Amino acid sequence: MNWGSWSEFWAMGGDGLYVWSAYLVAIVVIFTEIAVLALTRRSILEHLGRYAKIARMERKPRNDDSRF
């Protein structure tokens, strides 16, 4: 254990600005990527739902008159 107290830890011997901005940006970037992946998946699924409905209607055999 290298630190005596929390304030020592956050100060990083006066280099806190360099060290913490490196880690902060890393964390922000990584969690942004995770959020983007989740949001993209959701929007794809939403589109697929709408898209599949149309595709299913178009692929119905011609002699299938159940819709009429």
Place this chain on the structure above:
Amino acid sequence: MPALSTTLSSDESPPLAAWSAATPQRGYVHAGRLCPWFACAAAVLCSIGLFVGLVVAQTDPHQHEHYRIAFIHTPSLWLSVAIYFITAGTAGYGLVRRQRFLSMIASALAPTGALFAFLALWTGSLWGKPIWGAWWVWEARLTAELLVLFLFLGYVALQEGIDDTRRADRASGLLALIGAFGLPLLYFAVFRWSGMYGAAPQGLSAPGTPVIGTGILLMSLGLLAYAVAATLARLRNVILKRERNSEWVIQNFGARP
């Protein structure tokens, strides 16, 4: 899941040859199974790695605390380069052998590679400032890493910018291949050049104590696991997007009639 043989035409006609028509479907299922494991491994390894790096490791008498940036910088650097060559390899091989699933993998890898290239540059700059006295120097490694970032951004831009998937794969795969041959050339060119015309600044390196080495290793493994998890998650998105016309996607993800 419907039988694998129900996979029908994709949105590309004529469809490109693949290992088999069902490869994307199988890939989608396996990616979904593997992704949570890699995500958990990433969370555990990165937590331990950060604890070792930021809390346990001793203050260095020469670099004080600056070297602690290494725990994020070094893994990002080698990961971005490794992901670049894997992207170029899969994209290139997919292009030559016309295996579109490989192009999907390359397409899923590139944004995560860009993320690590950006992180490597950002953290390298923060580490270099107190040591070199400058945020940026035109040194071989930095210049090569900047090119890696630009190549990744170019790859993603071509993928996103071209609507026709086949053309997008061809253009971006070509770019990735050219970059894969250009990178070593550039590296050695700048290496030679800076050696002849000016003192190349000394490279950034962390103190080589066992604790610090362990921390860097743990972070490398953790971020590698993260990269795999993110790539698998994106691969699933890419597969769904590209295979939206195939029967298995419509049957499994379509709205219930």
